[in-house]
Amino acid sequence: MDKKEEISISVIKRLPRYYRFLQSLKENGIIRISSKELANRMGLTASQIRHDFNCFGGFGQQGYGYNVPELHSKIGEILGVGVERKTILIGAGNLGKAVCNKIFGVNSGFKLIGIFDKNEAICGNMIKGIPVRNIEYIENFCIDNKPVCAVICIPSNDMKELADLLINLGIKSFWNFSNYDIAMAHPEVLVENAHLTDSLMTLGYLTASLSDVSPEEAL
Numbered sequence: 001m002d003k004k005e006e007i008s009i010s011v012i013k014r015l016p017r018y019y020r021f022l023q024s025l026k027e028n029g030i031i032r033i034s035s036k037e038l039a040n041r042m043g044l045t046a047s048q049i050r051h052d053f054n055c056f057g058g059f060g061q062q063g064y065g066y067n068v069p070e071l072h073s074k075i076g077e078i079l080g081v082g083v084e085r086k087t088i089l090i091g092a093g094n095l096g097k098a099v100c101n102k103i104f105g106v107n108s109g110f111k112l113i114g115i116f117d118k119n120e121a122i123c124g125n126m127i128k129g130i131p132v133r134n135i136e137y138i139e140n141f142c143i144d145n146k147p148v149c150a151v152i153c154i155p156s157n158d159m160k161e162l163a164d165l166l167i168n169l170g171i172k173s174f175w176n177f178s179n180y181d182i183a184m185a186h187p188e189v190l191v192e193n194a195h196l197t198d199s200l201m202t203l204g205y206l207t208a209s210l211s212d213v214s215p216e217e218a219l
Contacts, residue, residue, distance in 0.1 A: 007055045014052055015079055017042070022072035034065035076107075084111035086145060088171075090162065091153030092117040092125070092132045095177060099151060100127045110149055114141050118158075135162075142169040149173045156180040 021042055025033060035046040042049075053059050059074055060066045076082065087110040089096055096115070104112040115127055118135045125132045133141065150171045152159065159180035166174075173190040174182050183191040 011052050011055055015075055018052070019072065019075045019079060019081075022068055022075065025068045026072055030068050032065055033068055035060065038066070080109040081107045083109045085109060085149050085173075086111055086113050086147040087149040087151060088112070088114040088116065088138070088142070088147045089151040089153065090116045090135065090138070091177075092122050092127060093119075093153065096151075096153035097127055099153060099177075100130075104128060112151075113145055113147060114138075116141075139165065139169060142166070142171070146170060149175070151175045151177070152180075152182075153177045160185070 021038070035049045038044075039046040039049050050058070050060070053071075056074075056078055059071050087104075089100060089112060092100075092115050096117070100112065100115065104110065112128065112130060115130050115132045116135045116138050117123060117132050120134070123132050123134045148171065150166050150173075152174055154162075156179040159178050159182070163174075163180065163182050163185060167186055167189055171189070174192070176182055176191055176193045177196070179195065182189065183193075
């Protein structure tokens with residue numbers, strides 16, 4: 001079995017957080033840090049941090065700790081931030097525009113090359129220097145440009161046929177903001193779901209747990 005397949009998803013999901021913290025340390029001129037100090041800053045344990053890094057070979061030196069710029073660079077390599085994976089976005093409404101403007105352009109490892117929508121009033125607009133094309137042109141665009149990732153910012157009821165089409169056109173991974181379960185229909189592709197309402201409801205539960213009033217009593 002490939003070593004990558006043995007690494008738990010919980011470790012993988014912590015990598016972007018490590019990357020973000022190390023970026024902040026770098027910007028503040030910190031060159032060296034111990035696992036204990038990094039753990040204190042991040043609310044983790046030193047042993048957990050050492051375990052996570054050891055999954056990728058380990059990066060520290062006994063008695064020295066970690067070189068912050070080096071570690072930041074190594075984790076960036078693992079995350080593939082220096083790679084530009086061709087990406088398209090479907091749905092240029094408020095959510096799609098926010099994703100384009102706030103996410104793409106940073107060193108994420110994904111390069112936005114096309115934006116699509118079915119709303120004629122939106123088509124032709126420019127977002128981040130990219131024209132919004134009508135969804136009817138998506139097949140020819142994918143054949144010509146060969147994107148490998150799609151960001152989905154449209155309602156679930158429009159998704160089934162579109163997901164089938166995109167996968168047939170070579171899309172291998174999805175950042176999915178819809179409620180359509182792409183992974184259930186297509187277990188062969190990679191899907192990272194971003195269900196914003198799920199996150200908000202989780203916060204609602206946690207907030208209610210801080211109060212003496214139960215969710216039922218609050219109704």
